[in-house]
Amino acid sequence: MTGPRPILEVDALERRFDVSAPWLNRLLEGKPRRSLRAVDGVDFDILPGQTLALVGESGCGKSTIAKLVTGLHAPSGGAIRFNGDPARMQMIFQDPFASLNPRWRVGRIVAEPLRTLFPETPDTQVQARVDELLRTVGLAPADASKFPHEFSGGQRQRISIARALAGEPEFLVCDEPTSALDVSVQAQVLNLMKRLQKEMGLTYLFISHDLSVVRHMADVIAVMYLGRIVEIQPAADLFAKPLHPYTRMLLDTIPDLEAPRRDRAPMGGEVPSPVSPPSGCSFHPRCPLAFGRCQAERPQRLPHVHDRRVACFAAEAAADV
Amino acid sequence: MSDPVLEVRNLRVEFPTRHGILTAVDDISLSIGRGEILGVVGESGAGKSMTGMAILGLLEPPGRIAGGEIRLSGDRIDSLDERQMQAIRGRRIGAIFQDPLTSLNPLFRVGDQLVETIRLHSDLSRGAARARAIALMKEVGIPAVEERIDNYPHQFSGGMRQRIVIALALSAEPELIIADEPTTALDVSIQAQITALLKRLCRDRGTAVMLVTHDMGVIAETADRVAVMYAGRLAELGPVDEVVRRPQHPYTSGLMGSIPSLRREVDELQMIPGAMPRLGAIPTGCAFNPRCAHAGPKCRREVPRVAGNDPSGNGAACWLALEGETA
Ligand SMILES: Nc1ncnc2c1ncn2[C@@H]1O[C@H](COP(=O)(O)OP(=O)(O)OP(=O)(O)O)[C@@H](O)[C@H]1O
Ligand SMILES: Nc1ncnc2c1ncn2[C@@H]1O[C@H](COP(=O)(O)OP(=O)(O)O)[C@@H](O)[C@H]1O
Numbered sequence: 001m002t003g004p005r006p007i008l009e010v011d012a013l014e015r016r017f018d019v020s021a022p023w024l025n026r027l028l029e030g031k032p033r034r035s036l037r038a039v040d041g042v043d044f045d046i047l048p049g050q051t052l053a054l055v056g057e058s059g060c061g062k063s064t065i066a067k068l069v070t071g072l073h074a075p076s077g078g079a080i081r082f083n084g085d086p087a088r089m090q091m092i093f094q095d096p097f098a099s100l101n102p103r104w105r106v107g108r109i110v111a112e113p114l115r116t117l118f119p120e121t122p123d124t125q126v127q128a129r130v131d132e133l134l135r136t137v138g139l140a141p142a143d144a145s146k147f148p149h150e151f152s153g154g155q156r157q158r159i160s161i162a163r164a165l166a167g168e169p170e171f172l173v174c175d176e177p178t179s180a181l182d183v184s185v186q187a188q189v190l191n192l193m194k195r196l197q198k199e200m201g202l203t204y205l206f207i208s209h210d211l212s213v214v215r216h217m218a219d220v221i222a223v224m225y226l227g228r229i230v231e232i233q234p235a236a237d238l239f240a241k242p243l244h245p246y247t248r249m250l251l252d253t254i255p256d257l258e259a260p261r262r263d264r265a266p267m268g269g270e271v272p273s274p275v276s277p278p279s280g281c282s283f284h285p286r287c288p289l290a291f292g293r294c295q296a297e298r299p300q301r302l303p304h305v306h307d308r309r310v311a312c313f314a315a316e317a318a319a320d321v
Numbered sequence: 322m323s324d325p326v327l328e329v330r331n332l333r334v335e336f337p338t339r340h341g342i343l344t345a346v347d348d349i350s351l352s353i354g355r356g357e358i359l360g361v362v363g364e365s366g367a368g369k370s371m372t373g374m375a376i377l378g379l380l381e382p383p384g385r386i387a388g389g390e391i392r393l394s395g396d397r398i399d400s401l402d403e404r405q406m407q408a409i410r411g412r413r414i415g416a417i418f419q420d421p422l423t424s425l426n427p428l429f430r431v432g433d434q435l436v437e438t439i440r441l442h443s444d445l446s447r448g449a450a451r452a453r454a455i456a457l458m459k460e461v462g463i464p465a466v467e468e469r470i471d472n473y474p475h476q477f478s479g480g481m482r483q484r485i486v487i488a489l490a491l492s493a494e495p496e497l498i499i500a501d502e503p504t505t506a507l508d509v510s511i512q513a514q515i516t517a518l519l520k521r522l523c524r525d526r527g528t529a530v531m532l533v534t535h536d537m538g539v540i541a542e543t544a545d546r547v548a549v550m551y552a553g554r555l556a557e558l559g560p561v562d563e564v565v566r567r568p569q570h571p572y573t574s575g576l577m578g579s580i581p582s583l584r585r586e587v588d589e590l591q592m593i594p595g596a597m598p599r600l601g602a603i604p605t606g607c608a609f610n611p612r613c614a615h616a617g618p619k620c621r622r623e624v625p626r627v628a629g630n631d632p633s634g635n636g637a638a639c640w641l642a643l644e645g646e647t648a
């Protein structure tokens with residue numbers, strides 16, 4: 001099958017972290033080295049102009065993938081191919097308070113990528129571009145002379161977006177960009193991000209733990225559990241026909257404003273430690289469909305199972321019949 | 322009819338600052354009955370926590386209660402001194418905060434902390450208090466309690482810690498629990514476990530609960546009634562289903578529209594223009610008027626109030642809802 005070429009191709013990506021005790025303790029207490037598989041064999045592609053969302057509970061590896069894709073971490077295995085211009089990849093972080101230099105005026109913050117990437121740009125042109133960017137994100141050119149602390153959370157996230165846009169990005173990695181914001185402010189930021197995507201043809205790798213936000217933003221959704229993608233589907237399909245038991249339980253668990261269910265049965269158990277994940281399918285201790293094979297063997301996302309969309313033996317069996 | 326467990330009338334909380342007095346909670350009236358869960362929502366800075374802290378007597382000076390009354394099962398508690406308030410906290414009012422570590426001492430075993438609290442508020446022997454602690458830990462769903470009771474707080478996961486805090490808050494059989502964002506720091510799948518637990522235990526015991534959260538979904542599935550706060554004031558108060566389905570206050574309906582839907586695709590989320598005013602710059606009249614599409618002259622002149630300011634009263638603090646016009 002041939003279609004448009006993905007702008008990002010991620011293949012069997014792995015990242016391990018050494019979480020051993022200090023070597024002296026290991027020596028004295030005879031403790032072995034321990035490593036944590038934060039990202040444990042992840043594959044996905046993103047088409048230009050689309051949004052792929054990673055969703056999952058805390059610690060499942062979303063931010064680590066963001067850091068691998070943007071080069072802040074080196075992979076321990078696998079490959080990341082970026083078929084765009086690496087200089088035009090930018091990142092937006094969760095915390096609009098920590099990610100802006102508090103001692104710089106907003107104008108300098110927004111201009112920084114411009115000055116780094118195109119150092120020969122004349123000052124007047126930089127100034128004009130900053131004015132334009134501030135207007136684009138719904139701030140005023142006069143805001144350039146203020147400091148970050150003079151802005152609200154949502155306004156600070158707009159400043160982060162203006163800064164990310166200054167480098168004329170084609171690809172944006174957004175790690176929980178609205179998680180620190182109130183819903184009314186979140187709506188302003190999400191609408192802005194969607195509008196900019198449409199106008200500038202941006203591609204997003206969009207990370208969130210909030211399924212309703214992800215549904216609103218994403219073309220394709222990848223659900224993660226303990227460092228792995230357990231299911232990946234177009235957004236509408238994922239909600240209409242979730243294939244993996246974990247996805248189904250997540251959808252059953254989250255409170256629904258429009259159809260509140262006061263007797264909702266919460267999902268049992270807790271996310272196990274990624275230092276010693278369960279054998280086989282790491283979801284098996286919490287899975288209502290688990291059977292013998294699930295403890296022994298790790299399910300793969302196989303080409304013949306629902307277009308390679310789900311990693312689960314029960315789903316495989318259902319597809320085989 | 323018996324007294325409500327909590328009755329707050331015209332509560333006002335102020336912070337004197339160099340630039341004048343800031344009013345963080347402005348004329349709030351509400352009540353909670355036995356076994357009832359009142360949700361309190363609103364965006365960051367709306368005054369939710371300050372309302373809870375005022376009830377608990379935990380306002381940090383110079384913050385102070387500057388007006389109104391707070392009654393617990395009919396007894397005035399807003400004018401008590403710190404020693405009297407301490408006796409009420411823990412015994413008659415339990416507290417659960419976002420970070421379980423604010424309620425747990427990291428240096429003591431969780432079992433000892435529970436036994437300590439139980440003995441402080443009862444005349445049980447050590448052995449009997451320990452048996453009760455074990456029963457409570459089982460009830461909140463700690464697995465293998467006999468093995469874990471002598472662990473320290475850091476040896477538990479965030480969700481387990483919050484279960485222990487719930488056990489601690491319930492250990493003295495309080496009449497009222499103030500839970501301030503009890504699940505905000507937890508994972509989605511754990512959040513549901515904790516809210517379900519809190520709901521079940523308080524129902525069984527008839528405990529009144531004030532559940533402060535920014536998550537409308539949690540409110541919709543947990544609370545009986547909801548109070549929506551804006552800029553320190555009550556915007557709307559009513560049964561959850563009504564407020565969610567037929568919000569009367571333009572701020573509430575804007576808030577509902579800004580939440581992305583799990584069921585429908587929309588191209589654009591509804592937006593409320595602008596931002597909530599800072600405390601020092603609250604506009605005259607209705608605090609929401611600069612952002613409201615229905616604002617009229619009356620809105621810029623007079624502060625609307627939830628009908629009659631009756632603590633059990635329902636309704637919206639909005640001239641349009643109250644009088645059908647804003648002229
Ligand atoms: N530098 C590091 N050293 C050791 N472990 C790490 C490091 N960075 C991440 N981890 C671990 O890797 C796992 C995945 O982390 P990551 O930050 O990607 O999770 P996440 O899904 O983004 O979580 P959250 O939603 O809480 O931010 C976690 O168990 C985390 O503790
Ligand atoms: N020590 C203080 N001095 C001045 N203002 C304060 C202080 N503590 C809280 N406030 C203000 O009181 C208002 C309500 O705060 P709070 O109840 O904590 O809001 P939230 O609804 O987020 O819990 C906010 O505007 C906050 O800035």
Ligand code: SF4
Pocket residue numbers: 244245246281282283284285287288289290291294299311312313314315
């Ligand atoms: S592989 Fe087995 S344990 Fe894992 S999700 Fe599927 S049925 Fe459940």
Ligand code: SF4
Pocket residue numbers: 570571572607608609610611613614615616617620625638639640641642647
């Ligand atoms: S009182 Fe007026 S300004 Fe305030 S919410 Fe109602 S209509 Fe809008």
Ligand SMILES: [Mg+2]
Pocket residue numbers: 062063176
């Ligand atoms: Mg993260």
Ligand SMILES: [Mg+2]
Pocket residue numbers: 369370
């Ligand atoms: Mg708060």
